[in-house]
Every structure is written in C-alpha cells, then in structure tokens.
Amino acid sequence: MRIDAPIGKWIAKLYKDHDQFVDNLLADYNLNHSEANLLVYLYKDGDGISQNKLKDSLAVDKATISRGIYSLIEKNYLKKKRSPNDGRVNLIYLTEKAQAVKEEINDIYQQWFQIFIKEIGEKEAERVINNLEKMYQIVQKKE
Numbered sequence: 001m002r003i004d005a006p007i008g009k010w011i012a013k014l015y016k017d018h019d020q021f022v023d024n025l026l027a028d029y030n031l032n033h034s035e036a037n038l039l040v041y042l043y044k045d046g047d048g049i050s051q052n053k054l055k056d057s058l059a060v061d062k063a064t065i066s067r068g069i070y071s072l073i074e075k076n077y078l079k080k081k082r083s084p085n086d087g088r089v090n091l092i093y094l095t096e097k098a099q100a101v102k103e104e105i106n107d108i109y110q111q112w113f114q115i116f117i118k119e120i121g122e123k124e125a126e127r128v129i130n131n132l133e134k135m136y137q138i139v140q141k142k143e
Helices: 007-029 033-045 051-058 062-074 096-100 102-120 122-142
Strands: 078-082 090-094
Touching (some): 007 033, 007 102, 033 090, 096 102
C-alpha cells in the first residue's frame, strides 16, 4: 500500500489550531496550553510526582518542564517540595487554586474534542486518537 497523504502536515496544523483554540479559552485563567497540559496531566494521574517523571510522561525536554513548572508556581497553580526519600528529587503538587479550576480546565480540552465528535462521532474520534498513539509508540521503538 502506498500512502500519498502528508500526515505530518495535517498533524502539525491540528496541533497549531489546538494550541490557539485552547490558549484563547485559557486566557481567563492566566494560563497557556503548555502550562495547562501540565495541569491536565497532574489532574489525571495525580500530583506528587517527580519533575523528571513529568518530563518523561509529557515527552518534552527538561528546560520546557522547568519553565512550565516555574511559571505555574509563580501563578500559584503548583508547588514544589523535596522528596522525603531523596532530597535531590523535586515532587510537584497541585495547589488549591489549581484544584479549584480543574473542571473548567478539563472542559476547555473537551470543547476541542467536541468539534470533531459532532462531525465524526465518538467512536471514530477515539479510533483516530488510539491509532495516533500507536503510531507514536511504533516510531519511538525505532529510535
């Protein structure tokens, strides 16, 4: 089978449009998509994880995670504490302010997905997301 689709182009365009869409809705919270991505991950998988694990889970570099965490600490959405087990490790926690806007932040991301779900249906949207994740995992194994 030969594929003549510029998949990277469409993924890049969706990524850019997603970021702009989310940034517009996050403005009321003084957040951007990068910062909200950190919060959404912590909402989903629980806080109190190491900065390094957060970096690996979000597949970004150390500088990007450090910048995002610092910014969210400055905005009082996160706090950082030394691990009681290893003083070299910082654990990241959500603040009350972050917990107070959890539903609103998660809803902003759901609004993006509703654009697709209205047109292609929930099952198809889920299939696309699952296939993109599989494709990413396959490429990661090759590296």
